[in-house]
Amino acid sequence: MDATALDNLREALRGPVVAPQDAGYDETRSIYNAMIDRRPAAIARCTGTADVRATIAFARQTGVDLAVRGGGHSGPGLCLVDGGLTLDLSPMRWVRVDPENGTAQVGGGSQLGDLDHETHAFGLGVPAGINSTTGVGGLTLGGGHGHLTRTYGLTVDSLIGADVVLADGSVVTTTEKEHPDLLWALRGGGGNFGVVTSFTFKLHPVDTVGVAVTVWPVERTTEVLRWYREFLPSAPEDLNGFFAVMSV
Template sequence: MVARPTTAGALTPEALDRLRGQVRGRMYLPDDPGYDEARAVYNAMIDKRPALVLQCQDVADVIAGVAAARDTGLDLAVRGGGHNGPGLGTCEGGIVLDLAPMDGVQVDPAGARAVVEGGARWGDVDHATHAFGLACPSGIISTTGVGGLTLGGGMGHLTRTYGLTVDNLLAADVVLADGSLVTADAEHHPDLFWALRGGGGNFGVVTAFTFRLHPVGTVVGGPMLWPVERAAELLRWYRDFLPSAPEHLNGFFAFHIVPPVPPFPEELHLQRMCGVVWCWTGPAEDAEAALAPARALQPALDGVQPMPYPMLQTAFDALLPPGDQWYWRADFIGEIPDEAVELHAEHGATLPTVQSTMHLYPIDGAAHRTGRTDTAFSYRDATWAMVISGVDHDPARAAELRDWSAGYWDAIHPYSLGGAYVNMIMEEGQDRVRAGYRENYDRLLAVKHRYDPDNLFHVNQNIR
């Protein structure tokens, strides 16, 4: 199988008329009012002009959109929340299937599961499940799309306690390249179900996900921050402390510049800091003991408090709105030797903007109880997923953001496991995609041959 050529066809008037007669969703062409808003993705560094944006209302619209791309030979991009760093929810001159109108969430509280449509965002899920004291492991920003995050793996505040998002995926409804709709689960299309759990959007359009839910209502969470001059001390403590901590304790290490807004105290505004954003999901009365070792290090800011889980999930939304410039680099990390600690401290002290950051997401605990080949997500031996993000609203700073992120990554990469979380890499070449899947790549390729032999679904971190 060879890679499908990009934008080889054309959207003729006849093809457009045929599609209009098949869909209920809104169609946007380049000359239409609202087209620029419809084509926009989260990362403003990405500025592509598709030939058509179809805002799908239902599965029938998805089937029609897939057929249009297949019949015309145009590129096909599928957009959930649009958060993808390299902008793989859009394409130049092709067709974008925007699933945003398909955002329904149905919760079965007795069965502790939820059926979530492919265009929903995690804030939609948290809103629906929190009413029943339940949650599904996801990310850390509520505006992230359910589809993209899930298909890459899914990690965030609940990973150590309840595993990755894909570890809680029970079934998926998928529109395939031939236009058929199948349900993939452990008994039906098990090879496809395996591939969807970490293999990205390579195999079809997922129109609905069925998730297992867990009892999560009020958590004890929030940030603790220390001056960046203490970064090496804090990171050495964190790397030793967290892997041995109770699995109810989640916490990602980060570098930040304190935003000059409430509730941060004025004396910390615009200060470079290092810290940990905590989430304790166990009994509230045990949180103080679990967090006592961190408090013994006397943080300059202690924002940890009881809160509804959706409140923690939305804590970064205002800081990281859509429309900013983003450049990501990422790696999986097994251990953090002292040499790497010093490099983190050096680069963390040079954050270029208030929104730029480095996060180390823990992916041990419950995530380690699934084997390396049990799902397409291979890095079950990793302890952290690192992401370095250069972010700012000003396009004039794009080169600076890229240089800082790439320089930081160049320094740390020799201490990594070699591959990265596919949801957090840019367009970095096929070797990086292979490294992200390691021994699972060949099996993913076999599933690709079976379900998408012509590589219709190639606007992604592509399994070629």
Template sequence: MDGTTYETLRERMRGEVITPEDGGYDGAREIYNAMIDRRPGAIARCADTTDVRAAIRFARDAGMDLSVRGGGHSGGGLCLVDDALMVDLSALRWVRVDPAARTATVGGGSQLGDLDHEAHGFGLATPAGIMSTTGVGGLTLGGGHGYLTRAYGLTIDNLLAADVVLADGTAVTASADEHPDLYWALRGGGGNYGVVTSFTYALHPVENVGFAVTLWEPDHLDAVMRWYREYLPGAPEELYGFFALLVVPPGPPFPEEIHGRKMCGVVWCHTGATDEESLTKAFTDVTEPAPPAFHFSMPVPYPALQTTFDGLIPKGLQWYWRGDFFDRITDGAIGVHGSFLDSMPTDLSTMHLYPVDGAAHRPAQADTAWAYRDAMWSGVIAGISPEPADAGRIRDWARGYWDALHPHSMGGGYVNFIGAEEGQDRVRATYRGHYDRLAEVKATYDPDNVFHHNQNIAPAAH
């Protein structure tokens, strides 16, 4: 299709329709992961819900493939598809907070930093990720976990309603009272069910938090992981700490003598210790497994914590990631982590274990599409580099690491950490016994599988 074919769509939309002939096309198709380089047939940069409806109907009438971009943060680049019409929500970037009701309604193209900033003005927040540049849409639809998860649950546990444009172009609201089956499926079922133009979340009193980083030498990895696997699950839910393998970045708060060195460590968030004295008391236990090579703590506004990694891993790097859920950290898994820390291919490559216990364990397994309420950690292995020439090296390292670690996992992984090439068995493993119900909901709301550029759940056959 050439550019003139889209005149009908341009007439129906307030937003732009960008084609390969337009000067801004290459910039418009860029996403967070620079390893993904594809060329959509056109990009419909929607200004409102009516634009989204028009774009979906146009694609269906024209027999075009359809993809959806929220924040453009997908590691697998599922929003970017050759020759498809991309429904681009990046202009739907707004937040409205109701401080009396403690809710926030957020445009589908917003980033977490937008939500964090506006909610923080009222001393409020909701659990959502660890980076401010992540899109709210993809994170939420996959389940969503972050610094506040042990205290306040998953992002989907705080999702009250969603405005959704369906595959036939109609617009509905999904909540506990309206389209409850769709509401159930949206809470963890990924982008399978429609285009969410706004999300409404419950908020919690969070203003300043205690931020801390503890690093240990690689020689202490065994002792530290054995301590961490017992310590954190028994800690108060106000304490969160994700375990990481990393190369120490060259900048504050890290002293120059440890820059560029491989370490293991924990990044902490404490919602109850928000001043220097209480923070010092809260982290006296970090010396138990071994003397830390580095420990730093300070109270910070919650949005500042969410931006900690933004500068370190900006848009435009090469990314390849794999993930799994874990109900325990086995001795065998600890050996795998030590081996792949030694072989870490670049300074930005990393492994994180995010806690998904505490408040995230209170909802019943059947309450949402998230099928791993019994998981303790959501793990991700990420090969990262600024250099395109490193793409193969970081991919091989991440795959090899995942292959070695997977036997110690629960079998499925966080849907947002699953790449397009991992296959249908991985999607089924991620949804466990929920898969058939999700397929039934898919058959109701998207029987033709219009929304299939995702970790796809095929509609049930009737």
């Protein structure tokens, strides 16, 4: 990306555009999976829908490869492209709870901890993942499951609307009534249908949540998983468990 193009992108955005020569570039391009070491030509840190539209327009006009970053937890590092442009939604972290209607609107770059923190204050929640720094974006668009799933379903079962910037730059709101085909596609279709700037979820009552950890020697993995397979289906649906097989 030449200097003039970079200047044009910077001019168009309110958020900063971070390039390889800038301080903080390595920090900005680092993601959860430290095995991924990709070097985008620029990272556009979008502060709102206007920045998202401008970044998409820039990619369309210049033909540069575009990747979209939410929480940066994708295993294969889908949010980074070598020599391309990363549209970084991480400055768009906000949550607005409407307790009267039992819904929450969530910024496209929010993390699960942002969502849990705001909804829990009202005794409400969305079934999502187990780790507070995973992005609401990638998790929801991939389906999403977690501790509340046995009680309330997948994350996408609670997704009732979204604001989306499409590849042509247009902005659409999708609900079960408006552009329902797009909402259907977002419910598990991955990040391929546009950039979601805001998600709307239906909320569920969530009271006290208890957590316990048990640790077993790795040689007993098969035995413990067999036990779990038999145990969980007959347990109450507000009980969940998950496994991590790891060196400590």
